[in-house]
Amino acid sequence: MLKIDKISLTFNKGTVNEKKAIEGLSLDVKKGDFITIIGANGAGKSTLFNAIGGTFITDSGRIILDGEDITLTPEYKRARSIGRLFQDPMKGSAPGMTIEENLALAAGHGGWLSSVSKKDKERFREYLRPLNMGLEDRMQQPVGLLSGGQRQALTLVMATINPPKLLLLDEHTAALDPATAEKVLELTEDIVEQNSLTCLMITHNMQSALELGNRTIMMNTGRIIYDVEGEQREGLTVRDLLEKFKEAAGEELDNDRMLLGN
Amino acid sequence: MEFFSGLLSSLPTAFELGLFNALVVLALFLSYSMLNVCDLSTDGCYTLGAAVGAVVAISGHPYLSLPAAMLAGVISGFVTAILQTKMGIDSLLAGIIVNTGLYSINIAIMGNKSLLNLNKTETVFTKLKPATDKLHDGILGLFGAGKDSALDKILAFFSNEIIIGILAVAIVILFLSLFLRTRLGLAIRATGNNPDMVRSSSINPTMTTIVGLCIANSFTALSGCLFAQSQKSMSIDVGTGMVTVALAALLIGGAFMGKGKIPVRAIGAVIGAIIFRIVYTIALRFHMPSFMLKLVSSVIVIIAITGPYLKSKYPMFVRRIKHGKAGREDA
Numbered sequence: 081m082l083k084i085d086k087i088s089l090t091f092n093k094g095t096v097n098e099k100k101a102i103e104g105l106s107l108d109v110k111k112g113d114f115i116t117i118i119g120a121n122g123a124g125k126s127t128l129f130n131a132i133g134g135t136f137i138t139d140s141g142r143i144i145l146d147g148e149d150i151t152l153t154p155e156y157k158r159a160r161s162i163g164r165l166f167q168d169p170m171k172g173s174a175p176g177m178t179i180e181e182n183l184a185l186a187a188g189h190g191g192w193l194s195s196v197s198k199k200d201k202e203r204f205r206e207y208l209r210p211l212n213m214g215l216e217d218r219m220q221q222p223v224g225l226l227s228g229g230q231r232q233a234l235t236l237v238m239a240t241i242n243p244p245k246l247l248l249l250d251e252h253t254a255a256l257d258p259a260t261a262e263k264v265l266e267l268t269e270d271i272v273e274q275n276s277l278t279c280l281m282i283t284h285n286m287q288s289a290l291e292l293g294n295r296t297i298m299m300n301t302g303r304i305i306y307d308v309e310g311e312q313r314e315g316l317t318v319r320d321l322l323e324k325f326k327e328a329a330g331e332e333l334d335n336d337r338m339l340l341g342n
Numbered sequence: 343m344e345f346f347s348g349l350l351s352s353l354p355t356a357f358e359l360g361l362f363n364a365l366v367v368l369a370l371f372l373s374y375s376m377l378n379v380c381d382l383s384t385d386g387c388y389t390l391g392a393a394v395g396a397v398v399a400i401s402g403h404p405y406l407s408l409p410a411a412m413l414a415g416v417i418s419g420f421v422t423a424i425l426q427t428k429m430g431i432d433s434l435l436a437g438i439i440v441n442t443g444l445y446s447i448n449i450a451i452m453g454n455k456s457l458l459n460l461n462k463t464e465t466v467f468t469k470l471k472p473a474t475d476k477l478h479d480g481i482l483g484l485f486g487a488g489k490d491s492a493l494d495k496i497l498a499f500f501s502n503e504i505i506i507g508i509l510a511v512a513i514v515i516l517f518l519s520l521f522l523r524t525r526l527g528l529a530i531r532a533t534g535n536n537p538d539m540v541r542s543s544s545i546n547p548t549m550t551t552i553v554g555l556c557i558a559n560s561f562t563a564l565s566g567c568l569f570a571q572s573q574k575s576m577s578i579d580v581g582t583g584m585v586t587v588a589l590a591a592l593l594i595g596g597a598f599m600g601k602g603k604i605p606v607r608a609i610g611a612v613i614g615a616i617i618f619r620i621v622y623t624i625a626l627r628f629h630m631p632s633f634m635l636k637l638v639s640s641v642i643v644i645i646a647i648t649g650p651y652l653k654s655k656y657p658m659f660v661r662r663i664k665h666g667k668a669g670r671e672d673a
Binding site for chain 1: 520523524525526528531532535536538539542543545546547
């Protein structure tokens with residue numbers, strides 16, 4: 081499904097601030113995989129997503145999505161098959177536009193001059209109903225009036241309304257309060273399962289990294305240092321993960337949010 | 343009494359100029375309010391529309407002058423958009439550069455002259471005069487009212503120029519209302535509203551900026567074209583300060599009808615343009631010299647933009663003063 085072949089990305093090349101964000105990273109994602117990604121601050125998790133999504137073009141290597149080489153494809157073209165959610169709930173929807181208009185923008189696969197029909201509008205409401213947030217009755221309100229959790233839930237619906245080939249979740253619950261975060265995470269699971277999406281999720285919560293999905297990847301200094309799935313992963317505990325990290329990286333896992341998060 | 347009758351007699355002109363200006367205000371409604379681009383090429387583009395419209399009309403094609411002026415506006419908007427999306431020039435600077443360049447282009451279009459006379463030229467207005475006269479007579483006949491009746495006096499207000507102005511404004515509002523509901527229109531609004539969102543979505547911000555500026559500038563040029571033909575003369579400096587005047591009108595309109603759906607806000611922009619012209623006319627009646635127009639529009643823009651900003655700073659300002667006082671009392 082997604083094949084990443086030895087990609088590298090260096091920031092500020094040739095200056096004192098040179099940083100090798102990703103170094104010769106390879107990853108093979110199968111269709112229907114739900115992979116959780118953990119790692120220390122600055123391990124290159126978000127950079128990996130930005131490389132897959134096209135925010136940064138990699139210096140070398142290849143990225144193949146569903147048989148198509150997207151290594152040099154511009155971001156907006158990749159976005160047709162890659163849905164993304166960020167930590168900041170404000171990033172995914174337009175605050176000055178209504179809920180309906182935001183959904184229309186996300187759902188529109190007709191021509192540029194097409195506009196949404198009554199039937200579409202009813203369909204949008206049906207998409208929002210499972211969120212249990214009452215958003216379906218606020219279709220004409222600007223998104224700027226919603227809370228962070230509501231906006232992130234809406235963004236999730238927008239990103240998956242036309243099921244993407246790949247869904248990238250970059251700590252999308254980290255900025256929410258614990259109760260809301262849990263709810264959004266549940267919604268994520270439901271939506272991913274219903275649409276049998278292929279999904280990569282960065283999380284700082286090691287517990288949910290093990291509970292969610294079918295495969296877990298640990299990153300450090302721009303490389304994948306641990307990759308576990310199937311039976312091997314089932315018995316794994318957070319303590320094991322920390323141990324594995326120390327083994328592979330030769331140092332303690334340094335991520336304050338990660339430690340506090342549990 | 344003389345003051346009021348004088349004011350009343352100059353109202354139709356204020357209304358007419360307000361309507362023509364409203365087209366520029368609607369252009370800024372699209373580029374400034376929706377796309378969040380302050381298009382400083384507006385002055386030059388307005389003059390460009392006036393120049394192209396005048397030259398085409400003089401060459402004997404009054405109807406063709408409208409699409410010709412709009413096409414010129416589209417090209418101007420396209421250049422401004424390409425400069426800021428593909429050439430790495432800051433959007434404000436791109437507008438200023440195009441504006442400067444257009445000055446030479448406009449004089450070239452006018453045939454190395456800075457003034458054109460359209461007194462004997464057939465314009466859209468002279469062409470359509472018989473039709474609007476017929477409309478007047480038709481309405482009078484419908485109500486069975488004669489010449490010099492009350493209805494006739496009311497209808498006299500709706501001169502040929504005003505009817506054409508209303509028609510143009512109505513068409514542009516209708517277009518904007520429908521267009522901004524399409525997928526492309528929503529994409530343009532999102533580009534201005536949340537660039538972060540657009541960057542990671544399937545919308546290409548280069549494309550939306552180009553389309554938005556092309557459409558907006560076609561309205562600006564149309565406005566210049568209609569203005570020049572209604573005044574029966576065209577001078578190279580008709581567009582000077584137009585962007586500030588239009589911005590002032592847009593912000594006045596926003597203060598009255600800034601919330602709500604797109605058609606409401608668009609109508610608000612038109613009302614803003616008309617209010618601006620009427621206030622200006624009243625000020626002239628109070629013997630304000632006409633050269634003050636630009637200063638008045640500058641002050642309105644300053645107040646409209648800094649007002650909300652200063653209001654948000656006010657509580658902190660009060661707190662600082664109180665805080666300082668309390669500190670001194672303790673000491």
